[in-house]
C-alpha cells in the first residue's frame with residue numbers, strides 16, 4: 001500500500017563527500033570552549049573556590065575576638081562580612097553553573113549536529129542493523145549525558161578540587177602536623193573511593209544500554225502502531241516491552257545500589273575524619289598551639305571538605321556514564337560508510353537522458369549474506385525505458401536500490417552515463433537520478449519545502465505549475481495557506497502525486513519508478529498514469545511494474561525470477577513471440593499486447 005509519513009527535515013545527504021573514518025578523540029573537539037568563555041569560566045571558578053575558603057577566617061576572628069572581649073560593633077562587622085562572603089560565594093557558584101552550562105550545551109549541540117549529520121550519511125547497511133530509537137538514544141541521550149557531566153565536572157570537580165587544595169594549604173600554614181594529617185586522610189580517602197568506584201562502571205554502562213534498547217523498541221512499536229493494532233499483535237508487543245523494561249529496571253537498580261553503597265561508605269569515612277580533626281584541634285588547644293577560633297576554623301574546613309569529596313564521588317559515577325556516552329558517540333562518528341566515496345569523483349552529464357548498464361551484477365544483503373541477485377545484465381540507451389516484472393521477492397527492488405547506489409553490487413558493475421556508480425560524484429548522482437517509490441516520505445514542513453526538499457531558489461509559479469500538471473491544482477487551491485501550508489495529512493494518492501511533482505521539479509536524466517501496487521480511485525489513477533507517461537518521456541526509465549497494463553509504455557522488458565533475469569528484450573519482440581514468458585503473462589492476464 002502506498003503510504004505517506006511525515007518525518008523531520010533531512011540534511012542534504014550527499015552534499016560533501018565524507019571521510020571514511022574519524023578518530024574517536026575528535027569527539028572531544030566539540031567541547032572545546034572559545035577564549036571569551038574560557039576567561040569568564042576561569043574567573044567564576046576561582047571566585048567560587050576562593051570565597052568559601054575565606055569565610056571561616058572571619059569566624060575564627062569572631063570567636064577569638066569575642067573571647068578577648070571585643071566590642072559588639074566590631075563583632076557585628078565581622079558577622080556582616082561573613083554573610084557578605086557567603087552570599088558572594090554563592091553568586092560565584094551560580095555564575096559558574098551558568099557559564100559552564102552554556103559552554104557544555106554549545107559544545108554538545110555541535111556534537112549532536114555532527115552525529116545527526118553523520119547518521120544521515122551512513123549507508124542502508126547501517127540503518128538496516130540499527131533501529132531509529134537506538135540512533136535517537138545515541139544522538140540525544142548519550143550527548144545529553146556528556147553535557148550534564150561537563151557542567152557538573154566544572155562546578156563540582158574543578159571548584160571542589162580547588163577548594164580542597166585551598167583548605168590543605170591553609171591548614172598547612174596553621175600547623176604542618178595538622179596539614180600533614182589532613183593530607184594523608186584525604187589521600188587515603190581519595191584512593192579508597194577511586195578503587196571502589198570501579199565497581200560502579202559496568203553497572204552504569206549496562207543501565208544505558210538497556211535504556212537504549214527500551215527506547216529503540218518503543219520507537220519501532222509507535223512507527224508500526226497501525227499494523228500492530230490491525231493484526232492484534234498488541235499483547236505480544238506489550239510483552240516484549242515489559243521484558244525490556246524489566247531488564248532496564250534491573251540494570252538501573254544495580255547501578256543505583258552500588259551508587260548508594262558508595263555514598264553511605266563516604267558518610268562513615270567523613271564522620272571518622274571529622275572526629276579525628278576535632279581530636280587534633282582539642283590537642284592543639286590544650287597544648288597552646290591553636291586558639292579556640294582556629295579550632296572552629298578547622299572544624300568548618302573539615303565540613304567544607306566533605307561536600308567536594310561527596311560530589312567528586314558522584315561525579316566519578318557520572319563520569320563513567322559520560323565516558324561511555326562519549327565512547328558510543330565516538331564509535332558512531334567512526335562508523336565508516338560501507339559505500340566508499342570515490343577517490344576521483346566523476347560527475348554525470350549535466351543534462352539529457354542518461355544511459356544505464358548493469359553488467360553481470362550480483363548482490364547479497366550484508367546482514368544475511370544470502371545471494372539476492374546474480375549475473376544481472378541490462379542495457380538501456382539514453383531515453384530507453386525498461387519494465388521490470390517478476391514475482392514478489394524476485395529482486396526487482398534490489399535492482400532499483402543498486403541503480404540508486406543505496407548499495408554497491410558484490411559482483412559486476414552498475415554504470416550510469418557510462419560511469420561506474422562507484423566512481424560517480426554522489427551529489428551529481430542524487431541530482432541526475434530520480435526515484436518515485438510507493439513509500440512516499442513527506443516531511444513535517446510546508447508544501448514548498450516538501451517539493452524542493454528544503455533547497456531554496458525555486459520560483460513559486462513553477463511549483464504551482466508543476467502541482468497543476470500532476471493533478472494537484474485543486475488540492476493546492478483548497479489549502480488555507482497555499483504553498484506555505486504544512487503538510488500533515490495527505491491521502492495515499494496525493495502523496496504519490498506529490499512524489500511525482502518532486503521528480504518533475506528535479507528533472508532527472510534517469511528515473512526509477514516503483515509503481516504503486518494498491519489501487520487508487522479512478523481519477524487519481526488516471527493522473528498517476530499521465531505522470532508516469534510524462535516522467536518516462538525523454539528520460540531513461542526503469543519501471544517496477546505491478547500491473548501488466550503499465551508495461552505498454554516501456555521499450556524493454558526484463559523478467560526477474562529468483563534474482564536472475566530469465567527473459568530480456570524489446571517489449572514488442574517479446575509480445576510477438578508466443579513462446580516468451582511475457583507473452584504467456586499477457587495471455588494469463590487477458591491483457592492486450
Ligand SMILES: Nc1ncnc2c1ncn2[C@@H]1O[C@H](COP(=O)(O)OP(=O)(O)OP(=O)(O)O)[C@@H](O)[C@H]1O
Nearest residue numbers: 128365367372390391392393394395396397398399
Ligand atoms: N534490506 C534487506 N535485507 C536483507 N534481505 C533483503 C532486504 N530487502 C530485500 N531482501 C531480500 O531480497 C530478496 C529480493 O527482495 P526485493 O525486495 O528486491 O524483491 P522484489 O522483487 O522487489 O519484491 P516485491 O515485488 O515484493 O517488492 C528477498 O528475498 C528479500 O527477502
